[in-house]
Amino acid sequence: MGISVAVLVSGRGSNLQAIIDAVQHGALRANIGVVISNVPDAYGLHRAQTAGVETRVLDHQNFPDRASYDLSLQELIDEYRPDLIVLAGFMRILGDRFVRHFAGRIINIHPSLLPKYPGLNTHGRALADKASEHGASVHFVTEDLDAGPIIIQSVVPVYDTDTPDTLAARVLEQEHHILPQAMAWFAEGRLTITDGRVLLDGEPRPEQGLRTS
Secondary structure: OEEEEEEEEEOOOOHHHHHHHHHHHOOOOOEEEEEEEEEOHHHHHHOOOOOOOEHHHHHOHHHOOOOOOOHHHHHHHHOOOOOOOEEEOOOOOOOHHHHHOOOOOOOEOOOOOOOOOOOOOOHHHHOOOOOOOEEEEEEEEEOOOOOEEEEEEEEEEEEOOHHHHHHHHHHHHHHHHEEEEHHHHHHHEEEEOOOOOEEEEOOOOOOOEOOOO
């Protein structure tokens, strides 16, 4: 059966679909116990329901502040006792108390080669900087935004003809590979964190994580 996973989404859920596909194809030994969204009509919920995965909605607009939302989300996740929480396009910053509660078992997919371009609009910022390469990162979530220890990265070239949309599409394709891979390593017990860096099979990760291309 593998590890139990809770996946958090806010939008289309294409990374969720990559996780579902990896589980169904046997590449990831995990059980997706629940998919939670802060957006009631997020398409990711439909993807989960189609795959027979339980879904829950916790609309952030129904809460007076970030702290109260985070506490309710924490309590909801705890109902499912997941081994791993995956932020797969979850468009909310989670507070320190929440992150500490799940320390060492929350991972996030981010569309840049961290530490470059934390936050939003990563593709436009890469193009504005005339970057020659861009990509995606999977990292453990810590209290600092997009600054947790990196597990894996994938690099894509940036072309002169790129727009934010074309670059985003190229990066997203890589996200669909590296997120299930990071989850598989976690499920197999191959990841540890020492002195703020990720070890794979006891070996230090390169500064920017493992580049798949």
